[in-house]
Amino acid sequence: MVDAYLSLGSNIGERETQLQLAIEQLNMTPGIRVKRVSPIYETKPVGYVDQPDFLNLCVSIETNLPPFQLLQACLEIEARLHRVRKERWGPRTIDIDILLYGKSIIEDEHLSIPHPRMSERAFVMIPLNDIASDVIEPRSNKLIRTLVQPDDSVVKYK
Numbered sequence: 001m002v003d004a005y006l007s008l009g010s011n012i013g014e015r016e017t018q019l020q021l022a023i024e025q026l027n028m029t030p031g032i033r034v035k036r037v038s039p040i041y042e043t044k045p046v047g048y049v050d051q052p053d054f055l056n057l058c059v060s061i062e063t064n065l066p067p068f069q070l071l072q073a074c075l076e077i078e079a080r081l082h083r084v085r086k087e088r089w090g091p092r093t094i095d096i097d098i099l100l101y102g103k104s105i106i107e108d109e110h111l112s113i114p115h116p117r118m119s120e121r122a123f124v125m126i127p128l129n130d131i132a133s134d135v136i137e138p139r140s141n142k143l144i145r146t147l148v149q150p151d152d153s154v155v156k157y158k
Helices: 015-028 067-080 122-132
Strands: 002-010 032-037 041-043 054-063 095-101
Touching: 002 015, 002 122, 015 032, 015 054, 015 067, 041 122, 054 122, 067 095, 095 122
Parallel strands: none
Antiparallel strands: 002 054, 002 095, 032 054, 041 054
């Protein structure tokens, strides 16, 4: 079993419900067990900014799925929750990104682990720090808590 960390975001429809459904579906996927869930944060969109605000959280999972099978499971959950990919960074019912997979470093055209832009995104790092502050990010070899930067645009949702 490998400890992995995922980032979930939603900005279309019932955002909080979409996040909850994604967590439930992750937990029902054979080979995945959700261990911890961060608080939910509300954040402004990045990149394509003319869209509703996001709700974001991170989850800690334990999995025996290899990285590419985990990616496939995440993509299948996104599809079941009506994720449509029109434009990069566009609106979505659900987005599930693999942030960390054990101590693995993977560079592939379909999968990069650790997630290449995670440390630049407070909406990822703040909830990740809530559940993984003592985890080492393998590319930098630094603790998550040392990589997180405060950001007033990332606000606890409830």
